[in-house]
Amino acid sequence: xxxxxxxxxxxTDFPGDDSLVEGIGDDAAVMRPPKDHFLVxxxxxxxxxxxxxxxxxxxxxxxKALMVNLSDIAAMGAKPLWFTLALTLPExxxxxxxxxxxxxxxxxxxxxxxxxxxxxxxxxxxxxxxxITGAVKEGEQVMRSGARLGDEVFVTGNIGDGALxxxxxxxxxxxxxxxxxxxxxxxxxxxxxxxxxSLGPLVSAMxxxxxxxxxxxxxxxxxxxxxxxxMLSSIPxxxxxQSIASDDQSRTAMLNxxxxxxxIFCAPASAKDEILSLANIHDCPVTQIGEITEASGLRVIxxxxxxxxxxxxxxxxxx
Amino acid sequence: xxxxxxxxxxxTDFPGDDSLVEGIGDDAAVMRPPKDHFLVxxxxxxxxxxxxxxxxxxxxxxxKALMVNLSDIAAMGAKPLWFTLALTLPExxxxxxxxxxxxxxxxxxxxxxxxxxxxxxxxxxxxxxxxITGAVKEGEQVMRSGARLGDEVFVTGNIGDGALxxxxxxxxxxxxxxxxxxxxxxxxxxxxxxxxxSLGPLVSAMxxxxxxxxxxxxxxxxxxxxxxxxMLSSIPxxxxxQSIASDDQSRTAMLNxxxxxxxIFCAPASAKDEILSLANIHDCPVTQIGEITEASGLRVIxxxxxxxxxxxxxxxxxx
Numbered sequence: 358x359x360x361x362x363x364x365x366x367x368x369t370d371f372p373g374d375d376s377l378v379e380g381i382g383d384d385a386a387v388m389r390p391p392k393d394h395f396l397v398x399x400x401x402x403x404x405x406x407x408x409x410x411x412x413x414x415x416x417x418x419x420x421k422a423l424m425v426n427l428s429d430i431a432a433m434g435a436k437p438l439w440f441t442l443a444l445t446l447p448e449x450x451x452x453x454x455x456x457x458x459x460x461x462x463x464x465x466x467x468x469x470x471x472x473x474x475x476x477x478x479x480x481x482x483x484x485x486x487x488x489i490t491g492a493v494k495e496g497e498q499v500m501r502s503g504a505r506l507g508d509e510v511f512v513t514g515n516i517g518d519g520a521l522x523x524x525x526x527x528x529x530x531x532x533x534x535x536x537x538x539x540x541x542x543x544x545x546x547x548x549x550x551x552x553x554x555s556l557g558p559l560v561s562a563m564x565x566x567x568x569x570x571x572x573x574x575x576x577x578x579x580x581x582x583x584x585x586x587x588m589l590s591s592i593p594x595x596x597x598x599q600s601i602a603s604d605d606q607s608r609t610a611m612l613n614x615x616x617x618x619x620x621i622f623c624a625p626a627s628a629k630d631e632i633l634s635l636a637n638i639h640d641c642p643v644t645q646i647g648e649i650t651e652a653s654g655l656r657v658i659x660x661x662x663x664x665x666x667x668x669x670x671x672x673x674x675x676x
Numbered sequence: 677x678x679x680x681x682x683x684x685x686x687x688t689d690f691p692g693d694d695s696l697v698e699g700i701g702d703d704a705a706v707m708r709p710p711k712d713h714f715l716v717x718x719x720x721x722x723x724x725x726x727x728x729x730x731x732x733x734x735x736x737x738x739x740k741a742l743m744v745n746l747s748d749i750a751a752m753g754a755k756p757l758w759f760t761l762a763l764t765l766p767e768x769x770x771x772x773x774x775x776x777x778x779x780x781x782x783x784x785x786x787x788x789x790x791x792x793x794x795x796x797x798x799x800x801x802x803x804x805x806x807x808i809t810g811a812v813k814e815g816e817q818v819m820r821s822g823a824r825l826g827d828e829v830f831v832t833g834n835i836g837d838g839a840l841x842x843x844x845x846x847x848x849x850x851x852x853x854x855x856x857x858x859x860x861x862x863x864x865x866x867x868x869x870x871x872x873x874s875l876g877p878l879v880s881a882m883x884x885x886x887x888x889x890x891x892x893x894x895x896x897x898x899x900x901x902x903x904x905x906x907m908l909s910s911i912p913x914x915x916x917x918q919s920i921a922s923d924d925q926s927r928t929a930m931l932n933x934x935x936x937x938x939x940i941f942c943a944p945a946s947a948k949d950e951i952l953s954l955a956n957i958h959d960c961p962v963t964q965i966g967e968i969t970e971a972s973g974l975r976v977i978x979x980x981x982x983x984x985x986x987x988x989x990x991x992x993x994x995x
Contacts, residue, residue: 378714379819382899384751384883385718385810387817390709395697398792399704400760400807404799432703441719443762443805473717480723482800486762488719488807491704498706500698564703580701 360477363449367458368442371465371472376438386473388439394492396438399429405483409544410526415453416460417544418485423464425567426489427548428618432565434499434557435491437468437550442475443486468550497557499622504562504581508623508649511632513549513641515595516570518542520614521602530606538597546618552639553620559632563622571612571667574621575655581623586656587647589665612657612667623649679796682768686777687761690784690791695757705792707758713811715757718748724802728863729845734772735779736863737804742783744886745808746867747937751884753818753876754810756787756869761794762805787869816876818941823881823900827942827968830951832868832960834914835889837861839933840921849925857916865937871958872939878951882941890931890986893940894974900942905975906966908984931976931986942968 364381373380378387390396403422405411423440430437442461465472470489493499522543524530532539548565556563562577570592578585592611602610624632629645636643650656657665683700692699698706709715722741724730742759749756761780784791789808812818841862843849851858867884875882881896889911897904911930921929943951948964955962969975976984 379817383820384748385716385754385808387752387812388715388717389814390713390715394709396707396709396715397704398707398758398760398809400762400793400795400805402762402764402795402797402805404764404797407797407799429703433706435704439717441717441807443719443721443807445721445723445803474719476719476721476805478721478723479726480801480803481725482803484764484799484801484803486719486721486795486805486807488760488762488805489704490717490809493706495708498698501702 363454363477367454368472371462374471377471377473381474388473391492393495395495395498397430397433397435397491397493397498398488399426400486400488401425401429402484402486413544415457419457419461420464420545422485422487423461424546424548425618426487427468427470427550428565428567430489430491431549431553432563432620433491433493434497434553434560434563435493436554437470437489437491439471439473440487440489441473444475444477445480445482445484446477447481447483493557499557499560499563501562501564501577502580504577504583504623504649506583506649506651508561508625509629509645510574510585510587510623510647510649511643511645512566512593512619512621513552513643514619515593515598516566516617516619517598517607517610517614518595519546519616519618520569520610521598523616530602532601534600536597536601538595539601543616546616548618549620549641552635552641555635555639556622556632559628560622560624563620566617566619566621567615569613569615570621571655577621577623578653578655584650584653584655585647586650586658588658590660591644591646593642593644682773682796686773687791690781693790696790696792700793707792710811712814714814714817716749716752716754716810716812716817717807718745719805719807720744720748721803721805732863734776738776738780739783739864741804741806742780743865743867744937745806746787746789746869747884747886749808749810750868750872751882751939752810752812753816753872753879753882754812755873756789756808756810758790758792759806759808760792763794763796764799764801764803765796766800766802812876818876818879818882820881820883820896821899823896823902823942823968825902825968825970827880827944828948828964829893829904829906829942829966829968830962830964831885831889831912831938831940832871832962833938834912834917835885835936835938836917836926836929836933837914838865838935838937839888839929840917842935849921851920853919855916855920857914858920862935865935867937868939868960871954871960874954874958875941875951878947879941879943882939885936885938885940886934888932888934889940890974896940896942897972897974903969903972903974904966905969905977907977909979910963910965912961912963
């Protein structure tokens with residue numbers, strides 16, 4: 358099947374919106390940017406065998422690819438608007454394409470983000486790059502650099518399930534109990550789109566948890582030129598993680614894991630009530646795990662009050 | 677070398693401009709869109725062994741990847757603003773990365789387009805996706821759908837060199853004379869950025885020649901619901917093409933070739949003088965090759981006044 362026919366068949370019945378002046382089918386899409394807003398833009402690539410198993414279902418691949426991009430937009434306190442899809446296929450498998458495009462379309466509709474264009478190419482390795490563009494009111498973008506002394510540190514949801522899902526996929530960990538929730542979290546992470554957008558005006562710094570809590574909070578601290586102290590026992594973990602992983606594995610998943618796509622953010626204490634109220638409205642758990650300190654570096658405090666020795670290593674060292 | 681270090685070393689010293697609020701280093705870049713403009717956006721992927729030889733120099737790959745994206749923006753009559761780069765690497769080769777990033781940086785500066793973000797991933801196959809965003813005054817975007825009866829049909833530069841370069845690379849054609857100009861054209865195509873932008877208000881429809889003159893002009897005709905008649909002898913070809921290719925090969929390269937990244941456009945006869953004057957200003961040849969007709973379909977008229985039988989096939993059938 359020729360590229361034009363493939364795009365026509367699977368990617369032209371995605372809905373537009375008022376901001377889309379001209380969609381797929383010309384040299385470029387044409388969009389009307391919202392007034393008095395900045396644009397935010399990010400790209401994420403997923404490669405078969407690297408970011409997902411070679412036999413991952415097409416729908417899971419579509420879901421994850423769009424969600425990890427949405428997560429970056431959420432971490433800016435921005436609203437997603439448009440995305441492009443660059444898809445490299447080793448073969449034209451129509452069942453695969455149907456499933457892939459259906460999930461992508463459903464999720465894009467659910468998240469209110471419009472497919473505006475892209476490219477399909479042949480290649481020996483299945484890979485896809487999504488480039489997403491969002492909008493945030495001028496000057497209200499949430500950067501990693503805004504954390505200040507006295508801020509509290511929060512996370513959404515549970516931390517560590519994504520890394521455990523990855524380890525289960527890679528068979529570095531075997532589970533004797535139901536591992537589905539962690540695998541689901543790895544294959545179908547959930548971007549905190551609505552909460553991220555509403556948190557924008559309240560928080561001082563934000564990042565999404567893709568490389569692990571220790572590394573990602575570390576990015577905030579480095580950019581903000583401050584430190585933080587977090588309590589190990591405060592980090593929210595799922596029942597699945599607790600029942601599948603040993604204490605050591607669990608700690609590694611929580612601190613050095615990744616692929617959670619939860620938000621990590623800092624905010625002044627005065628904003629806490631409103632933050633927890635928003636968490637309630639958006640039905641998304643938010644937990645305070647520590648606070649920003651003047652002393653640089655990230656210290657993790659154990660149950661016994663001592664500092665834990667943690668290496669900033671990201672998911673590669675998990676297992 | 678870790679992804680962060682790699683990005684830091686090779687991709688953070690690209691210059692910004694007034695529109696770039698925050699560049700590489702956060703969850704997303706932040707940009708200020710120009711007032712009273714629409715945005716145009718396009719993605720193009722190049723895969724090693726498919727779009728360029730496995731042993732193509734890093735600089736040529738960078739050059740071509742950015743140029744083919746710039747060409748899409750030119751074809752909209754728009755000005756390029758920003759691009760993201762998603763790079764998948766089978767290995768971290770620092771000499772390759774240095775050469776790649778230097779050419780990309782130089783070309784982006786020359787073309788006034790700002791690298792705002794991207795992703796680097798590992799994968800078994802070298803591949804890259806550039807997503808480019810440009811701006812055009814509201815309502816002045818040039819679509820494929822605007823050609824009207826009585827319009828004249830023009831092309832920039834020469835047609836066919838890109839396809840001949842591809843055939844020379846694939847060794848489907850062997851040359852006994854100097855093939856460098858055609859190979860150069862294949863490896864380092866030139867987007868008609870400045871001319872495309874200035875043509876915007878004058879032309880009714882425009883496309884860039886990536887799939888071949890017959891197919892690409894065909895896209896305009898289909899979208900504009902009209903036909904065209906072009907004179908074979910009017911199609912501008914290079915001396916290289918004439919000396920390397922047989923008459924048959926030359927005709928195939930001109931009509932069914934691709935990879936030229938010249939502009940094909942339609943404009944009312946009243947605009948011709950101004951178009952030729954702009955061509956002169958921008959030192960870019962523009963040639964009238966035919967005219968839009970009421971009868972649908974694209975007819976190519978041979979030197980003897982008869983219609984040529986051409987199959988709309990794109991570059992795959994060349995050779």
